[in-house]
Structures are given as C-alpha cells and as structure tokens.
Amino acid sequence: MQPINPSDIQARIDALKEQELYIHLEMTTGAYAAHFDSSKHPGSIFITNTTVKFSHGSISGSGPYRIGLKMEQGWIYAEGLTYYEEQEKERLIMAGHDSQGKLIVAFQLSKTPF
Amino acid sequence: MESHILVVLPHPDDEAFVAAGTLAMHIEQGVKVTYACLTLGEMGRNMGIPPFANRVTLADIRKEELEASCRAIGIQDLRMLGFHDKMIEFEDKQLLDRSIAALVEELQPSLVITFYPGYSVHPDHDACGAAVIRVIEKLPPDKRPVVHCIAFSRDHEREIGQPDVIIDITKYLKQKVASIQSHRSQFQAAELMGSNSLSDQEMQARYGTERFWTYRFN
Numbered sequence: 001m002q003p004i005n006p007s008d009i010q011a012r013i014d015a016l017k018e019q020e021l022y023i024h025l026e027m028t029t030g031a032y033a034a035h036f037d038s039s040k041h042p043g044s045i046f047i048t049n050t051t052v053k054f055s056h057g058s059i060s061g062s063g064p065y066r067i068g069l070k071m072e073q074g075w076i077y078a079e080g081l082t083y084y085e086e087q088e089k090e091r092l093i094m095a096g097h098d099s100q101g102k103l104i105v106a107f108q109l110s111k112t113p114f
Numbered sequence: 115m116e117s118h119i120l121v122v123l124p125h126p127d128d129e130a131f132v133a134a135g136t137l138a139m140h141i142e143q144g145v146k147v148t149y150a151c152l153t154l155g156e157m158g159r160n161m162g163i164p165p166f167a168n169r170v171t172l173a174d175i176r177k178e179e180l181e182a183s184c185r186a187i188g189i190q191d192l193r194m195l196g197f198h199d200k201m202i203e204f205e206d207k208q209l210l211d212r213s214i215a216a217l218v219e220e221l222q223p224s225l226v227i228t229f230y231p232g233y234s235v236h237p238d239h240d241a242c243g244a245a246v247i248r249v250i251e252k253l254p255p256d257k258r259p260v261v262h263c264i265a266f267s268r269d270h271e272r273e274i275g276q277p278d279v280i281i282d283i284t285k286y287l288k289q290k291v292a293s294i295q296s297h298r299s300q301f302q303a304a305e306l307m308g309s310n311s312l313s314d315q316e317m318q319a320r321y322g323t324e325r326f327w328t329y330r331f332n
Contacts, residue, residue, distance in 0.1 A: 001161070001164065001165040001166065001167075001168055003164075024169060026157075026169070028157075028159060030159050031200075031235070031236045031237065031238075032235060032236070035235045035267070035268070038268075044200075046157070046200075083164070083165055083168075085168055085170075091170070093168050093169070093170055095161070095165065095168055095169065097161065097164075097165050100163070101160060101161060101162060101163035101164070101165060102159040102160055102161075103158075103159040103160075103161055103165075103169075104159075106168075106169045108168075108169060108170070114169070114170060
C-alpha cells in the first residue's frame with residue numbers, strides 16, 4: 001500500500017464510471033474498542049460484494065481523503081482514506097489507517113467480486 | 115496424559131496468546147494436537163506500519179502466518195474451516211455445529227480448548243465457544259471430552275470465578291514468542307507486545323502463565 005496520490009485516484013475513479021462494480025465498503029473501531037477503553041463506543045459496518053454503478057465521482061481533501069460517488073438515486077461516501085494499492089490495475093483498493101496502523105476504513109471497487 | 119487435543123478458535127493468532135505454551139508442552143509430551151481455525155482473520159485491522167496488507171491480500175497473508183505459528187508450536191494438524199471473519203455469530207448454526215461435530219467424531223479428543231462463551235470479548239470468540247459447547251453438550255456425559263475455556267472479558271472473574279487450570283509455561287516461552295512473532299501483520303499491535311523488546315523477566319510476567327476454566331456441563 002502507498003500513501004494516496006489524489007490525481008492517480010481521480011483517474012482511476014473516472015475509469016470506473018458507468019459500469020456495474022462490486023463494492024467493499026467498511027468502517028470499524030475494532031471489536032476491542034470498549035475492552036481497552038470503556039469510554040469508547042464500538043461501531044463497525046461493512047457491505048461487501050454488492051453491485052453499484054456511479055455516474056460521477058471524485059476524491060477530495062488534503063489527507064486523509066474523502067471520496068464521493070454519485071449514483072442514479074443516491075450517493076456513496078467514505079472519509080479518512082490514507083493509502084491505496086498502486087499495483088492494482090483493474091481494481092481500486094483504498095484504506096484509511098490510524099496512527100497505530102490499524103484499519104479504520106476500507107473502500108474498494110472491482111469489476112469482479114472480491 | 116491427553117490422547118488428542120482439539121483446539122477450536124476463530125482467528126489466526128488466537129492460539130498464540132492464549133494457548134501456545136500449553137500446546138507446546140503437551141506436544142513435547144507426545145500428545146497429538148489438531149487446531150481448527152474457523153476463519154482466516156481477513157477482517158483484521160492490523161496491516162503493518164506502514165500497511166503492507168489490504169482487505170484483498172490479508173486472508174492469504176494471515177493464512178501463511180497461521181501456518182508459521184503452528185510450525186513454531188509444533189502443531190501437527192491444522193484445519194482451516196473457511197468461515198468468514200466477524201460473521202461467526204451470524205453463521206448458520208447447524209452448518210457451524212456440523213463442522214465442529216465432524217472433527218470431534220473423527221478425532222475423539224480427550225481435551226477440547228476453546229473460548230468461554232459470553233466472557234471472551236470478541237463476538238467471534240463467544241460464538242465459537244458457544245458452538246463448541248453446543249456440540250459437546252449433545253454427547254452422552256460419559257463420552258464428553260474435557261473442555262478448557264479461555265476467558266478475558268472485564269467481568270469474567272466476577273461471573274465465573276478464578277481459573278481452575280493454571281499452567282506455568284515458562285519452559286515453553288520460546289515457542290510461544292515464536293508463535294506470536296509468526297503473526298507479523300498482527301504483532302505490531304502496541305497493546306499486545308509493548309515496545310517489542312521486553313526483557314526475559316517482563317516476557318515471563320506477561321506470558322509465562324496460561325489460564326483455563328474447565329467448562330461445567332449441567
């Protein structure tokens with residue numbers, strides 16, 4: 001994984017427009033959040049391998065970055081992204097990691113299921 | 115001496131922290147150990163610093179780490195059951211129980227090690243332990259293997275008391291540390307290993323004992 005290069009991400013988002021894509025979208029504080037600190041409220045969500053199609057999308061911010069994808073009837077949004085997989089040519093694989101390296105958010109698009 | 119130990123835990127690295135020394139001890143005495151690991155830990159949050167893994171590559175990385183950990187401990191038989199990380203509590207119970215029951219039937223273990231349902235913090239841990247208890251409970255009382263549970267939730271000692279099985283694994287710290295270090299993508303977790311350069315004494319204080327609760331079936 002490499003730190004996000006916004007212009008490279010924008011080009012990848014543009015290349016994925018207007019087609020059926022599989023999405024993995026996830027955000028998590030970790031299952032141990034409240035175990036280590038009882039003042040913390042554990043929360044996690046993920047949705048994986050459902051299909052979406054967007055007409056317009058962009059990356060925003062100065063890092064950590066935000067992404068918004070406009071669909072026919074709604075939006076997909078992710079905040080806190082810091083890294084992406086530069087080697088991946090077909091898929092867009094992005095994640096946000098905290099200062100300890102732990103994954104906070106994952107945002108992935110692919111023409112084939114994950 | 116045990117004839118065969120079946121370990122049922124949901125995540126690669128669960129074995130390292132809770133049972134590696136105990137298992138290394140039994141294995142040195144000639145006991146066969148089968149480790150049934152329910153998932154590949156593919157939803158884990160630790161990915162290296164800077165991250166060398168992502169949601170796509172993590173499963174394969176953790177599979178290799180699990181195999182390395184088993185080699186470090188000496189576990190002869192590793193079964194990866196292929197369930198989805200974080201989803202154990204939502205999995206079809208019949209499917210989950212059937213796969214565990216098949217192992218119990220095949221291996222006829224004298225001892226089963228798993229998490230104590232309700233007292234093991236992570237929902238996968240609790241659901242894994244609950245499945246094992248459901249399976250063993252269905253056996254006639256005289257056919258049931260002993261079940262040693264691992265518990266570490268905040269309230270566990272208030273509810274279930276002190277552990278009745280306390281194993282000094284000082285002689286097997288080398289295997290235990292090697293097992294923990296096998297889990298490279300997880301190992302950097304500061305809350306688990308501190309500075310990564312603990313003295314022998316600190317290692318012994320932190321990891322020299324493994325604790326289990328013998329499950330009491332009604």
